Amino acid sequence: MKFSVLGPAGTFADAAAKAYLKTQPLSNIIFDYHPTFDQVYQAVSGENIGLLPLENQLDGYVSATLQRLQSADVTEIGEITIPVNFGLVANVTDLSKIKRIYVQFKTEGQCQTLLTSMRNVQIITTSSNMISLEKFQAGQSGDAAIIPQSQMTDLSFPLMMDNVADQDDNSTRFIIFQSHPADLEKISHEHLATDHFKAPLFITPAFNDRPGTLYDILGYFAKSELNLVTLMSLPVKTQLGVYSFYLEISGTREQQAILFTTLKKIAAKYRVHSLGFYAV
Structure with a gap:
């Protein structure tokens, strides 16, 4: 069975998919990663399943998912909620030296306290937290990214800040669906x-x-x-x-x-x- 989720591997969607599988008697699962909501939705067919974020505790419902559900011939078969938090990594030694910051579109709404404090910083929106990390790693001095806290332990940069979400208690609910009405x-x-x-x-x-x-x-x-x-x-x-x-x-x-x-x-x-x- 193919399980389509927002990728690449390491995203919260990936973690949610793996958490969901622990609650289900499913085997021989092949993870199928896609960079956009539309590609996840379009990839699901037959008895295969997909997963999309529906609601975040701090930033509310995910309109990109609701808009697809509004007209999509899909059946939701379950849901899973996982805790989420974020860290900041930067190629500078001080917050004031950051010129650009990569942040996933839904993550941005959960880290407003930090982002509004960063004056004259260019916010570059991405489709995935892991893409934020990839773009940051391929960037230059003055770049920064907000990424999943779980990724922080494997990284080393001049500036690293833990738990930068607006509050520590934060979670996201995901839906699992199939492609039949x-x-x-x-x-x-x-x-x-x-x-x-x-x-x-x-x-x-x-x-x-x-x-x-x-x-x-x-x-x-x-x-x-x-x-x-x-x-x-x-x-x-x-x-x-x-x-x-x-x-x-x-x-x-x-x-x-x-x-x-x-x-x-x-x-x-x-x-x-x-x-x-x-x-x-």
Whole structure:
């Protein structure tokens, strides 16, 4: 089985994939590394699986992942959360001498305290923490990079700072997915042997400017006593001012049938794009 993740090896996505495999009875896994979200998504086919970051504790949801889930025919089969932290490496002896700093786009939002203190420094955004390290190592005097703390022990540079994230307690949640659509009718007959489940989905109203639309949608879950743990709005991109809602519902074993009955009621009035149903 091929497991596609953001690479190269050594990224937090790589660590998350390996942590997930420790919880699953899977064998003969081949890791398939890609530099961009789109390439990870496009690489997953058949029974192979992929992993993308969904939410960071400090910087919130990863819009690049949500935007793909919004229209993608994928099924989420699980999730994994891992701790993350960052260090700074530089080819200078003092912070004031840094001219350029390489930082992954999501890492940047988690290290704002450090970055805003560095005046007149060019911030160069990368697609991966390991690419930040590679570009820094191929650079010159005055360069710096923010990289995973786990990589710091194998490096030696004039300036090295540990734990540069805005707070030490930091984690990122990743989703694991396959490349086939989540059929609401089909999965409604599945029953997970677990005490708790999570069901992610998008709901798109026909009209967003009608008073009470969101109130009406949320009412279905309130009446069914289903716990809504996530609510995000995203533009549908086909028309300005039109949005869909990303939701995650959590529940217990006894609520599985209630979940699907509720979603069928909602689907009779709104467009429901299910993303699966998995144990947590």
